[in-house]
Amino acid sequence: MPTETTPRLELRSITKAFPGVLANDQVDLTVMPGEIHALLGENGAGKSTLVKIISGVLHADSGDLLWQGEPVTIPNPKAARALGIGMVFQHFSLFEALTVAENIELGMDHSGNRRTLEARIEEMATKYGLPLEPRRHVHTLSVGEKQRIEIIRALLLNPKLLIMDEPTSVLTPQEAETLFKTLRQLAREGVSILFISHKLGEIKALCHTATILRGGRFITSCNPAEESPKSMAEMMIGERLTPPERSDTDHSGVGRLVISNLSAPAESQFGVKLDAIDLTVRGGEIVGIAGVSGNGQSELMAHLTGERLAPSASMISIDGVAVGRKGPSDRRDMTAAFVPEERMGHAAVPDMTLVDNALLTSHRRNGFTLRGFINRLKSEGYAQIVCDAFRVKHRGIRHAAGHLSGGNLQKFVIGREIEHTPSLLVANQPTWGVDSGAAASIQQALIDLAQGDSAVLVISQDLDELLTISDRIAVLHDGRLSQARPTGDFTIEDIGLAMTGHEMADNTGPSEQNNTRSAT
Amino acid sequence: MLTLVPRPESSKRMMYLSPIFALSATIFCGLVIFSIMSFDFATFTFTSNPFDPLVNFFYTPLTGRSGLTNLAMKATPLVLIAIGLAMCYRANVWNIGAEGQYTVGALAGTGVALAFYGVDSWLLLPAMFIAGALGGLIWAAIPALLRTRFNASELLVSLMLVYVATQLLFFLVYGPWKDPDGFAFPESRVFHTAARIPQLFEGSRLNLGTPIALLAVIGGWLLMGRSLIGFQIKVLGAAPNAARFAGFSEKKVIWLTLLVSGTLAGIAGLIEVAGTIHQLVPVISPGYGFTAIIVAFLGRLNPVGILLAGLLIALSFLGGETVQIENGLPKAAGSLFQGMLLFFLLASDVMLNYRIAWKRHRPAPRKIAQ
Numbered sequence: 033m034p035t036e037t038t039p040r041l042e043l044r045s046i047t048k049a050f051p052g053v054l055a056n057d058q059v060d061l062t063v064m065p066g067e068i069h070a071l072l073g074e075n076g077a078g079k080s081t082l083v084k085i086i087s088g089v090l091h092a093d094s095g096d097l098l099w100q101g102e103p104v105t106i107p108n109p110k111a112a113r114a115l116g117i118g119m120v121f122q123h124f125s126l127f128e129a130l131t132v133a134e135n136i137e138l139g140m141d142h143s144g145n146r147r148t149l150e151a152r153i154e155e156m157a158t159k160y161g162l163p164l165e166p167r168r169h170v171h172t173l174s175v176g177e178k179q180r181i182e183i184i185r186a187l188l189l190n191p192k193l194l195i196m197d198e199p200t201s202v203l204t205p206q207e208a209e210t211l212f213k214t215l216r217q218l219a220r221e222g223v224s225i226l227f228i229s230h231k232l233g234e235i236k237a238l239c240h241t242a243t244i245l246r247g248g249r250f251i252t253s254c255n256p257a258e259e260s261p262k263s264m265a266e267m268m269i270g271e272r273l274t275p276p277e278r279s280d281t282d283h284s285g286v287g288r289l290v291i292s293n294l295s296a297p298a299e300s301q302f303g304v305k306l307d308a309i310d311l312t313v314r315g316g317e318i319v320g321i322a323g324v325s326g327n328g329q330s331e332l333m334a335h336l337t338g339e340r341l342a343p344s345a346s347m348i349s350i351d352g353v354a355v356g357r358k359g360p361s362d363r364r365d366m367t368a369a370f371v372p373e374e375r376m377g378h379a380a381v382p383d384m385t386l387v388d389n390a391l392l393t394s395h396r397r398n399g400f401t402l403r404g405f406i407n408r409l410k411s412e413g414y415a416q417i418v419c420d421a422f423r424v425k426h427r428g429i430r431h432a433a434g435h436l437s438g439g440n441l442q443k444f445v446i447g448r449e450i451e452h453t454p455s456l457l458v459a460n461q462p463t464w465g466v467d468s469g470a471a472a473s474i475q476q477a478l479i480d481l482a483q484g485d486s487a488v489l490v491i492s493q494d495l496d497e498l499l500t501i502s503d504r505i506a507v508l509h510d511g512r513l514s515q516a517r518p519t520g521d522f523t524i525e526d527i528g529l530a531m532t533g534h535e536m537a538d539n540t541g542p543s544e545q546n547n548t549r550s551a552t
Numbered sequence: 553m554l555t556l557v558p559r560p561e562s563s564k565r566m567m568y569l570s571p572i573f574a575l576s577a578t579i580f581c582g583l584v585i586f587s588i589m590s591f592d593f594a595t596f597t598f599t600s601n602p603f604d605p606l607v608n609f610f611y612t613p614l615t616g617r618s619g620l621t622n623l624a625m626k627a628t629p630l631v632l633i634a635i636g637l638a639m640c641y642r643a644n645v646w647n648i649g650a651e652g653q654y655t656v657g658a659l660a661g662t663g664v665a666l667a668f669y670g671v672d673s674w675l676l677l678p679a680m681f682i683a684g685a686l687g688g689l690i691w692a693a694i695p696a697l698l699r700t701r702f703n704a705s706e707l708l709v710s711l712m713l714v715y716v717a718t719q720l721l722f723f724l725v726y727g728p729w730k731d732p733d734g735f736a737f738p739e740s741r742v743f744h745t746a747a748r749i750p751q752l753f754e755g756s757r758l759n760l761g762t763p764i765a766l767l768a769v770i771g772g773w774l775l776m777g778r779s780l781i782g783f784q785i786k787v788l789g790a791a792p793n794a795a796r797f798a799g800f801s802e803k804k805v806i807w808l809t810l811l812v813s814g815t816l817a818g819i820a821g822l823i824e825v826a827g828t829i830h831q832l833v834p835v836i837s838p839g840y841g842f843t844a845i846i847v848a849f850l851g852r853l854n855p856v857g858i859l860l861a862g863l864l865i866a867l868s869f870l871g872g873e874t875v876q877i878e879n880g881l882p883k884a885a886g887s888l889f890q891g892m893l894l895f896f897l898l899a900s901d902v903m904l905n906y907r908i909a910w911k912r913h914r915p916a917p918r919k920i921a922q
Contacts, residue, residue, distance in 0.1 A: 051558050339796050361799030370797070377791040384790060391783065392798045401780050 038101045040065045040193055040224040041086065046095035048081050055081040057248045058095070063193065068215060068225045070235045070256060073245035074268055074467035075438050079228055082245070083195055086226075087119050088112035100192075110141060118191030120182045122198040126170050128302055133166040136185045156184050160214045171302055175324055176207040183214070194218065195226045200234060201493065204324060205528035212238050230468075232261035233496075246270055269469045276475040276500060278483075285315035287349075288456050288487035289336075289368075294347040294356075296335060304328040306335070309513045311506060313487040315455070318478060319516055320502030321491040322527050325461075328511040329491050330373065333460045336489075337370040338363045350456055361396055369393070369454035371446055373461040373491075375438065379445045382434030386426060389433045390415035390448055397452065414451070422447035422477070439470035446474050450481055457481060460491045475501050495527055509533045556906040563904055567852065570900035575864075577896040578889060582606055585888075605879045609871035609889065612878070621758050625828060626866035628765045629654070629820040629837075631859055633844035635765075635772040636813025638853040642776065643809045644789040649695065649710025650817040651841025652717035653688040657818025658825045659721060660687025662740060662832045665747035666729055672746045680747060680826055681819065688818015689811050691717065696810040700803045706810065714841070725832050740832035749827035761823035765862075768816060772855035785809060817841060838869065846894060865890065 043061040047054070056078045063069045073079045084090040085097070088106035096103055099115055106112045112119075126135050133150050150166040157164045162180045170178060179199065186194055196215075200208040215225055215238065227239055235242060236256045244251045244267045251267060265273050294309040306328055313319045323329060334340040335348065335356075342348050342356030349355060350366050360370070370393075372378045380389045391411040394400050399410045415429040422443045426436055433441060442462070449457060462478065463471035479501055482488045491508075492498050498505055499519060506516035507530035514530055587602040613619055633650045640647040661684035668676055691713060698704035722738075729740045749759045776782040788795040788805045795802065824836055847865050851857030872886015 337797060338799070359799055359801075360797060364799065372797055374793070378793040378797055381787055381791040381794045384787070388783070388787075392787065392794065395780055395783070395798070404780050405778050406780055406783060 038065075039063060039098070040067075040100060041226075042096075042098040042101075043082070043086075044096040044098070046082065046085060046092045046097070048078075048085060048090065048092050050081075054248050056085070056092070056095075059245065059248070059250045061243055061250070063224045063226060064241075065192075065224055066219050066222045067241060068219050068227055068239045070239035070242035071226055071228045071245070072230075072232075072235065072242050072264060072268055074469075075465055076247075076467075077245040077268070078248040079245060080197075081248075083119075083197065083226070083228065086112070086193075087117055087195065113141065113189055116190065116192035117195065118186030118189055118193070119195045120179070120186050120197065120199060122201060124178050124182055126178055126181060128171040129169065131167050131169055132164060132173075132181055135170055135181055136166075136188065139185050140188065152188060153184055156187055160187065160217060161210065162214060175202045175326055176204070179203070179211075183211075187218075191223060193224045193226065195228075197228045198230070199227075200229060200231060202324060202326075204531040205495070205524050206532065208234065231496075232256075232264045235264070236261060244268055265468050269467065271469070273468060274472060276472055276479055278479045278501070285317070285485060285487075286352075287312040288315050288351055289313040289458070289489060290349040291336075292347060292349075294332075294335060294342055296331065296340070296343060299331070299340070304331050304511045306331055307511045309511075311489075311513060311516060313456070313489050315485045315487050316482055317503040318482045318488040318490060318501050320498035320505045320519070321489065321508050321513065322495060322498050322505055322531060323491075323493070323508035324531050325493050327508050327531075329460060329508060331511070332508065332513075333370075333372060333458070333491060336458045337372065364393065364396055366456075367452070367454050368456040368458070369449035369452060371449055371457070371459035371462055373464065375441050375445060376434065380433045380441060383432055385431060386415045386419065386429040386433055386436075386444065387412050389444070390418060390429075393448060394452070414448075418444060418447040418451050421451060422473070439466040442466050443470055443474060446477060450477055453481070453484065454486060456487045456489075458489045458491075461493065462490060463492070463494065463497060471497070495524060499524075507531055553910070555909055556902065557909045558906055559904075563907075566900075566903045570903055571850070571861075571897060573900040573903075574893060574896035577900075578892045579606065579610070581892055581896075582609070582889060600879075605875045605881060605885075608874045608878045609885075610867065612874050613867060613870035618757065621756055622870055623863060623866050624758060624762045626869050627859075627862040628761045629824055629840040630844050630847045630865055631765045631862035632761075632768050632820040632823070633813075633817045633841060634847040634851065634858045634862060635768045635855055636809075636816035637844055637848040638772065638851070638855070638858060639776065639785060640809040640813050641848060642789045642853055643785040643805050644792070645699075645806050645809045646705075646707035647692065647695065647710050647810055647813050648707055648845060649691070649712075649714045649841070650813065650844055651837065651839065652710065652714035653691045653814040653817035654821035654824075654837060654841045655714075655717040655721055656691040656821070657684040657688035658821030658832070658836050659717075659724060660684055660818070661822035662724075662729070662825055665743050665826065666740060668747070669741060670744055672744070674746070676746045677749065677826070680822060684818045684822025684826075685815045686818070688814040688816070688821065690814075691818070692810045692814020693807075696807050699810075700806055706806070710810075721832070721836070722834060725834050729832060731831075738834050742831045743826060747826060748830055749823060757828075759823070759827040761820075761827045764819065764823065766859075769855045769859050772858075776855065781808065817844075843890075846890070850894070850897060864893075868893070 039062045041063040043059060045058040045060065046056050047058055048056040059078065059082060071079050081090060085092050088109045088111050097106065133146060133153060136153060137146065137149060153164065153166045162184060164177060164180050164184060179202065199211060203211065219225060229235055239256045241253060242256045243253050246268060256264065262273060291309050291311045294306055296306045298305040304327060335342050338358055338360040345354040345356040347356040350363060350368050353366060355363050376382045391400060391406065394414060400407055412429060419426055419429060424440050424444045426440065436444060446462060463474050466474065475497065478488055478490065490502065502519050504516040505519050505522060507514040507527055509531060510533060583602060583606055586605045590598050590600040590602050592599045614623065633654060637647060637650055661680040664680045664683045694713060695706040695709040698709050699706040725740060726738045731739055731741045749761060752758045752760065784800040785805055787798060788800060788802060792802065820840065825832060829836060843865060847858055847861045851861035868886055868890050875881040875885050876883055
């Protein structure tokens with residue numbers, strides 16, 4: 033809670049322009065000492081730019097930056113650290129082959145003696161309830177433990193302001209709760225925390241104040257405790273939010289995708305091996321696979337698309353045909369469709385036009401090519417249909433796909449697959465990094481596809497999403513997949529436990545009591 | 553203060569304008585250099601007209617009865633090789649050994665010509681073409697095999713094979729294929745008429761090679777711009793993961809691009825020995841295989857661009873020779889112009905993705921954090 037009256041950090045009318053876009057347009061922000069302050073906004077709202085200005089990575093074109101009441105300029109990240117501004121990034125910058133202490137040492141300007149450092153790490157770890165062994169090698173740690181390294185690295189500099197960028201996106205619900213305890217303790221000691229997250233439920237529980245940005249501009253400040261996640265989401269997108277709707281259908285259809293006993297060795301030292309995965313996805317249902325990223329999601333996805341071949345053909349069947357040894361094209365010929373996690377450079381070629389990107393996964397379909405030559409009209413028409421049907425905001429279908437915002441490109445990629453009405457769709461993180469409006473329309477499209485008797489498999493880190501759209505959920509941990517159970521049988525806590533490798537209890541209570549299907 | 557501001561999208565207009573900028577800057581700098589060279593500082597007068605070498609470099613080679621013929625004949629191997637190389641580079645396959653593939657193509661064609669020395673059959677020339685194509689193909693198949701089988705860098709393998717090919721040429725021309733009646737000169741027999749590529753017109757040196765190069769331009773344009781294979785090549789080069797996801801085989805594309813470019817280089821070598829030199833000599837190329845790399849990039853890896861770039865670079869070869877003869881300039885003058893052209897092209901290419909803007913100075917910092 034604010035204890036002093038001088039703000040720790042105050043931004044006045046910060047403006048920053050990039051080619052063709054005003055990333056920050058006269059943004060104001062005030063963070064008090066000991067305050068946990070949420071920075072809210074859709075992708076592209078200007079949060080990252082603002083944070084980069086505070087941490088000295090970027091420089092504002094105009095506007096004032098006041099640190100404890102005094103105007104300052106922060107020319108580089110080192111100056112920011114000297115002021116007492118610490119950062120914990122969403123993506124870790126750690127060397128997998130080095131130890132915890134070595135990694136921390138590398139990130140510090142004055143680390144001093146290794147032994148003293150190790151002692152300080154342990155002291156910090158105990159004080160803030162962040163258990164961490166300084167001599168462990170990073171590649172042996174879990175994602176949550178890796179994040180602790182980043183937090184301790186920031187704390188060792190005795191920050192007065194700690195910036196956390198999407199810290200919980202890689203954590204299980206339980207790990208997130210532990211992190212919140214630490215953050216609350218820091219705030220009590222007077223550290224200000226700027227907390228960036230799109231999980232509005234967390235913000236409501238944790239933060240004292242929230243600043244909302246939209247389109248680079250300051251929109252409003254509010255007290256998250258007095259708002260609902262839905263009302264905050266609507267402030268972020270500036271319009272009313274329609275949560276995806278579904279009607280319960282009969283899921284007794286035939287198994288369109290059958291994975292039986294799929295095992296595969298890890299491809300590299302830091303890869304994950306798949307261990308006897310069993311799953312059936314029937315026509316008309318959406319099955320969700322939950323789990324913290326890095327537990328075999330990309331490996332499983334590569335085996336499902338055919339980019340990696342299964343050790344034996346029968347391990348994966350589509351509509352009764354064993355396809356484990358067949359490549360992506362053969363699987364698409366059976367009207368299966370896939371949406372990989374990474375949009376840029378995997379699902380789409382950023383330097384190529386939307387027309388070419390429409391052709392990317394449609395080239396085997398009727399009419400797109402003729403005797404080895406491309407039928408331009410066909411792919412142009414298809415790109416236009418996809419853009420219209422999924423309301424993709426674009427500058428023209430002959431412009432490069434890389435220009436689309438993340439949400440629009442994702443709508444295009446999903447639309448490209450769904451518009452063919454596949455009998456099976458497998459999507460990995462379909463709404464990752466996508467704004468709530470686009471996410472809701474993507475989720476609705478997945479639901480609609482399943483209602484038309486297609487089988488849909490969604491791999492996602494976002495539990496709320498899976499609870500909203502899935503009929504059944506299974507949890508992936510360390511390359512092993514739990515049994516899929518009806519969504520109503522789960523609580524968030526159950527899934528959280530399974531995500532850290534605990535076996536799920538066999539007898540959960542009646543589904544009516546535990547139904548946590550939330551609609552954000 | 554002038555600053556470079558990134559463009560949101562790379563400029564189509566600059567793509568066409570930047571070669572023109574580069575050419576203008578090259579001509580201007582050439583003029584400055586020639587002015588300094590012909591200026592007598594003792595008497596403060598020009599000893600010769602500084603425009604003279606410039607005219608001799610860029611214009612004189614195009615005049616006269618055989619001017620355009622010479623240009624076409626120089627451009628033919630450059631364009632043929634560069635069309636194949638552009639396919640490789642689009643796919644991120646780094647074949648820089650076209651010089652070797654060219655040499656082996658020439659050797660294979662010569663082998664057929666010498667084996668059937670004196671045989672007067674219309675079948676001989678097609679057989680030589682096939683041999684030349686196969687020679688280049690086999691030489692390019694080696695890096696393709698090593699890359700796809702053992703993940704060996706095709707860049708290094710193809711480059712090293714250039715030197716192997718050159719040694720092979722020396723061995724043959726100094727050894728088994730030396731003309732028995734040639735007074736021990738390191739030259740093969742002069743090909744008999746049936747083994748020579750016929751001229752297109754009476755009294756002109758222009759031969760079938762030039763139409764073949766034009767066919768390659770059209771073929772390259774169709775393949776890269778219109779076919780699914782060209783699409784696969786481009787996707788693989790731009791985003792290998794997306795290519796895998798789309799179901800395109802990386803190995804297939806590596807094999808295809810290397811084999812096609814090797815074949816084209818081999819045919820270029822055959823055309824040079826059977827169409828121009830008419831025998832095997834120790835030096836059969838002024839570095840066509842390497843210069844073609846420049847041509848490919850100067851032409852923006854686009855077949856039509858390559859045709860224009862090939863003509864420009866061919867002109868710089870001829871212009872270099874003309875200024876040597878007419879103005880007594882050193883041989884390096886030609887290379888100097890090629891170098892300047894590339895240098896300015898790369899410099900102007902910055903304008904593809906950036907534009908120049910005038911920016912005011914940032915306000916002075918008030919207080920710097922310690």
